[in-house]
Amino acid sequence: MGRNVNRNIKIRIIVFTILALMLVLSAIFADKLCPFDPYQQDLNLAYSAPGLSHIMGTDAYGRDMFSRVIMGSRASILSTLALVGIIAGIGTLIGTICGYFGGLIDSIMMRISDLCLAFPGLVFALAVAAILGGGILNAVLALAVISWPKYSRVARSSTLSIKGTDFVQAAQVTGGSSVYIIFKHIIPNIAGPILVTAMLDIGTMMMELAGLSFLGLGAQPPIAEWGSMMSNGRSMLQTYPWVVLSPGIAIFISVVVFNLLGDTIRDYIDPKMVD
């Protein structure tokens, strides 16, 4: 029975990884996949309904929605992955250092992370994005500034729990430097919980990033990005719903795929949490 469940999870991981990879690859090769130029305007075609040549219709400037949705995956998916990579990396490093050395660095960094957690997330991101001004890079920065403590918490508590184990102490006794021990012994051993946190975070971050763009604080027009495409099209919801629905469904599908992958990886790494 147990082996069966495990096999099931493995199959699910493979399937969802393939789906996620397809999304990432289509984002990377977006310019090759677009049937039309996503920035080419043709006012004669403005607001064409979805049909054979434009399967998702066209927007206010006659740009092909399907091409824009594919192009938009670059801003949405690739920036989200970069964002999660950055915060997971920085957060883990800070958390591990705090947990390993303790003392003053630990107190200072943990108070800072307390402070970041004291602000309601999106409110703080709004403020930071407002200071930095629009732009996808600034939106990524704004979310990074407030989101790293999640990882440093996980990394710190995992580090604390393995710091006293024999293999770490053996490494210390045999004269391994702290940097060596942290990178060679501690980080590989706490990678599991960090990976799970990161995988489950991708969907949320993608939605928050799109939310900032929706408010005009992320990607700026004419750049194709799902959140800003929806925001630009929302006044036409009544007459030309595809302008809003196509990027909306694209976000939805991507978040679903990454959430499914995250859930499955959690089930695989941490079987306690399977119910």
Next chain:
Amino acid sequence: MKFVIKRLLQLIPILFAITFLSFAMMRIAGSDVVEQKMLNTGQVVSEAQLNAAKAQLGLDKPFLVQYGIWLTKLLHGDMGESYVSGKNVFDTFIEKLPATLFLTVVSIFLTVIISIPLGVVAAINQNKFLDYFIRFFSFLGNSMPNFFVSLLLMYVLGIKLKLFPIISKDASLSTVAMPAITLAIAMSAKYLRQVRATVLDELSKDYIIGAKARGVRFSATLWFSVMRASLVTIITLLALSIGSLLGGTAIVESIFMWDGVGKLAVDAINMRDYPIIQAYVMWMAIIYISVNLVTDLSYRLLDPRIRLEER
């Protein structure tokens, strides 16, 4: 009582840090505040006029002195004037707050009446059809950004079915419906899973078997014991949701033209109206922290074990 005082004392440094951060952020952003303000009035300005205006606002003083002055004013309820409307920031904020509170309360109410029954039903029917069905919808709700949910509701309930007005002119039950449902969908999707997990955990305990053995009806055990024990988790969840809710209202309010602080903040951000943004960030943080404090204190009333642990 000692615990309450200790918690209140812990708040002081956090409040200082929050005010300092909001001040510092806006100073960094507003290095060109004066120019911005003058440009808003549409006049051409000379260097001398700029410096005079900066001196008038106290911007020529050292940073920490500026913070001190600002903080003293703040404690007297003076948060300056909006760059755009010229109105008092504090008054503007207080004027818009009731609408946001109304929206928040209605959406929390909806979340409670959606997530608790569904969570309990899913737990009782663990790994049966109903359980999978409820979890499927929770998964969908979790994977939709709230602006997408807003627009979908607007399209289906507002435009196609014409059930609710699309734009809210005033705060009433029919206008609050769609923004509140939007916020409640995301929260219920998240919390019904946790309600389910808590109830499952509780149901696996020995006293449930004991009650069964003594012939206590299952519904009685469920309502009197399990629900009571699950209450701590549910209250924590609601308190935690305040944070995401406060941020979430910004987007939803501006989509539905709901005249609360969230929309105020988004409008302020678009017009670079820094005093309003500052007030928004600070008040949201203070509300968030106060709610967390009240939650912490309420645990002690609900769960005597927490009180015992501290002795």
